[in-house]
């Protein structure tokens with residue numbers, strides 16, 4: 001039985017379809033004062049339930065905690081939680097004295113309520129060490145992204161920075177093309193600089209793959225560099241499309257195609273990671 005909250009609904013429904021199990025959509029709403037209300041309109045649930053719900057933005061974290069309790073109340077005694085986009089994962093250390101170690105705080109609190117956790121492309125999967133009480137795995141969207149782009153004539157897959165090299169390799173392996181990475185320096189929350197590159201991009205169709213697109217600054221800078229190098233087409237793909245402040249429009253101005261997975265839903269969330277999650281379950 002797949003239980004869906006108010007986020008990642010299309011992924012949750014897709015997952016139920018791929019697994020051939022029942023989909024139960026929880027009722028979720030807000031009281032006039034903004035507090036969350038959830039109700040699973042069933043007499044009982046299966047003993048084993050898969051709950052799909054993001055922890056981003058903050059309000060959805062509260063909804064997730066309420067859904068876990070509602071499911072327990074209806075007899076679910078093994079709850080696997082799929083958190084497609086795990087909020088706060090990027091604050092995985094105290095970058096400055098006095099900061100909170102946000103990723104650890106979230107994982108430590110959530111581990112008290114779940115019997116198993118599945119996440120997708122965490123910024124750094126090592127953070128799952130803080131989820132110690134039950135099994136937890138981070139799954140990769142690369143096979144799904146590679147499959148989506150396998151008939152798009154891609155010559156080269158690039159990570160926008162060194163940290164994204166492995167992801168680019170995995171996507172390229174599915175497509176059957178080369179991969180490489182660019183060199184990125186972050187100047188501020190919205191500004192990045194991509195170092196001039198020696199990559200052979202002239203006349204090529206290039207796919208840039210990242211884990212997250214937030215402001216779009218990284219992809220815009222990487223695309224400009226690739227166009228400067230003579231790339232004929234530049235496509236951009238990410239797992240988690242946060243697309244803050246009109247990023248999709250800014251990206252569409254420079255990229256030939258922008259696509260994300262359905263961990264976060266938007267107009268461009270065209271790649272489903274349901275098969276990846278179903279395989280793990």
Ligand code: R5P
Pocket residue numbers: 160189190192210211212213214215216217218219
């Ligand atoms: C950072 O290391 C991440 O992998 C992404 O590159 C980053 O979050 C993208 O942010 P933006 O779209 O704001 O450049």
